[in-house]
Amino acid sequence: MFNCLKAKIRPFLSDKTISEYHRLQAGLAAWRYNYPGRKLKIIGVTGTNGKTTTCVLLGAILELAGSKVAEATTVRFKIGARVWKNNTKMTTISPWILQSFLSKAQRAGCEYVILEVTSHALEQFRTLGIDFLGAVLTNITRDHLDYHKTFAGYVSAKLKLFEAEPFISVINLDDSSSKEFLQLASSHQTSYSIGSKKAQVRAEKIIYNIKTTDFILVTPQGQIIVKLNIKGKFNIYNALASAAVAHNLGISLETIKYGLESVDLVRGRMxxxxxxxxxxxxxxxxxxxxxxxxxxxxxxxxxxxxxxxxxxxxxxxxxxxxxxxxxxxxxxxxxxxxxxxxxxxxxxxxxxxxxxxxxxxxxxxxxxxxxxxxxxxxxxxxxxxxxxxxxxxxxxxxxxxxxxxxxxxxxxxxxxxxxxxxxxxxxxxxxxxxxxxx
Structure with missing residues (x-):
């Protein structure tokens, strides 16, 4: 009934009115749950593709490092050992459900929360009241132009996650939009790439095997061989993004390696x-x-x-x-x-x-x-x-x-x-x- 009412009213409302409605809803939700997003270490992952896998890989690393982790992704919700499917068809859930989820993660004793953050969510203030410790950009390619109208508008929405100047900023140097993200301030800004020596985190000497993808992970800490159990060049990028965040959190190369290698399947991804x-x-x-x-x-x-x-x-x-x-x-x-x-x-x-x-x-x-x-x-x-x-x-x-x-x-x-x-x-x-x- 409520959705039907919204659909009938929406054509008569201005974009500004709709935007303020979203802001109000998000603000009320954060207030109702006493701002749990300010009491947790939250990493937001945005981009067109690769967000879910990046979240899962990073979660595996953090758990191997001894942290209790919560995740909210396109595929699943997770609070510690409890995992359940995301059947909402929403990547970033509504602010009321999101703030409730964060509150539960806080009460469960989670140290980190990893969130997929969409352009829609950023435009609609769904993450209002969350202080992101880290922000990750996987890539930006054509998508959601029905909503954002132009590619520039789509990029602008993604930039909002980084405009808050998170402590950690991780950016795909090989993406055509990376320059715009690199211009935004962050205490620990790290770029990643396949091959480019300009990136602090990169993959070199890649070998595509039948069951694994092997590469040398190069970081400011040093380098180590990784045998990734999920196929595809795109998954190397996802692994690099996860490794870059983990590096900035002070996690050892060995833990990063074994965390990445522990993931052999992300549901619905290859x-x-x-x-x-x-x-x-x-x-x-x-x-x-x-x-x-x-x-x-x-x-x-x-x-x-x-x-x-x-x-x-x-x-x-x-x-x-x-x-x-x-x-x-x-x-x-x-x-x-x-x-x-x-x-x-x-x-x-x-x-x-x-x-x-x-x-x-x-x-x-x-x-x-x-x-x-x-x-x-x-x-x-x-x-x-x-x-x-x-x-x-x-x-x-x-x-x-x-x-x-x-x-x-x-x-x-x-x-x-x-x-x-x-x-x-x-x-x-x-x-x-x-x-x-x-």
């Missing part, structure tokens, strides 16, 4: 489902052009067979990136299956048609190696049925999520969250094909 089938199935949260580019470049060299791409695009979001996704998939994939992906209140058929604009029609022929299947479960089933020995069914967009945002059956102007667990669906399909978990 997550492989294996039940003895002769082909591979990987689920990933990639839903931006940059994330698409990175995951395909990581997987294409190591897949001997075909890549069968299953994806769509989110409804009520940046429409400009839709054909960009299929254009990238066209370069790397052998079979494309376009499907539904959180349409919210938008027509799924319309979304798929807009995604389809970027499909390379010289390479992909409808009904042969290119399909449009609105029902996502049927699309996944089609991919698994088409897969042969050595092939990869790559399912992107949903990742860890266990719900699908769809239009309300009685009010198409509102959306609801319907159960949809991609991991369970894949396992069920493989089971019916005769492949079962051991």
């Amino acid at each position: 997550e492989e489902i294996s039940q003895g089938q002769p082909f591979r199935v990987i689920i990933d949260y990639a839903h931006t052009p940059d994330a698409f580019e990175k995951i395909y470049k990581t997987l294409r060299p190591i897949i001997q067979g075909r890549i069968i791409a299953v994806f769509g695009a989110t409804g009520n979001r940046d429409t400009g990136k839709r054909p960009m996704l299929s254009a990238i998939a066209s370069r790397f994939a052998d079979i494309i299956i376009l499907t539904n992906e959180d349409p919210y209140t938008e027509n799924p058929v319309k979304i798929i048609k807009q995604v389809a604009i970027g499909v390379d029609r010289k390479k992909f022929n409808r009904g042969k190696n290119y399909f449009q299947i609105i029902d996502r479960e049927k699309a996944i089933k089609k991919a698994c049925r088409l897969a042969q020995v050595g092939d990869l069914a790559l399912i992107t967009g949903k990742g860890h999520e266990e719900v699908m945002a769809v239009a309300h059956p009685k009010n198409p102007h509102l959306s609801i969250l319907a159960p949809f667990n991609e991991q369970d669906i894949v396992k069920k399909i493989l089971g019916k094909m005769g492949y079962r978990e051991n």
